[in-house]
Amino acid sequence: MKQRDISFVPHSDMDIHDVNTVEQHKNLIEQNRFSEAASLLDNTGHKKGFRAAIFNTIQNKLRKIQLYLLNKTAAPNEYYSFAEPTDEEMEGKTFWLQPIEDDTTESEEK
Numbered sequence: 001m002k003q004r005d006i007s008f009v010p011h012s013d014m015d016i017h018d019v020n021t022v023e024q025h026k027n028l029i030e031q032n033r034f035s036e037a038a039s040l041l042d043n044t045g046h047k048k049g050f051r052a053a054i055f056n057t058i059q060n061k062l063r064k065i066q067l068y069l070l071n072k073t074a075a076p077n078e079y080y081s082f083a084e085p086t087d088e089e090m091e092g093k094t095f096w097l098q099p100i101e102d103d104t105t106e107s108e109e110k
Contacts, residue, residue, distance in 0.1 A: 021046050
């Protein structure tokens, strides 16, 4: 994530020069061509609106907080993790518990 992913200019502030870019971007998103949609914004210098990177970052931070809270309140022999824990993480633990992820959750590796 870069600083440009955090800046926000409301889309309601769109002028006539942005209409073509926004329409092209919308069409690419509807076709699930997300990389091309992001490249379009980069190549045209379009700075308005949030990018997906900030939402993915927020989601990953929330998942880390979730694991922290689960482990803080877990029984002494339990360890919560989305990925299989290492031997060091399982030191003194008997049970590995993996929280259920919904279909919209992205893996931490992304």
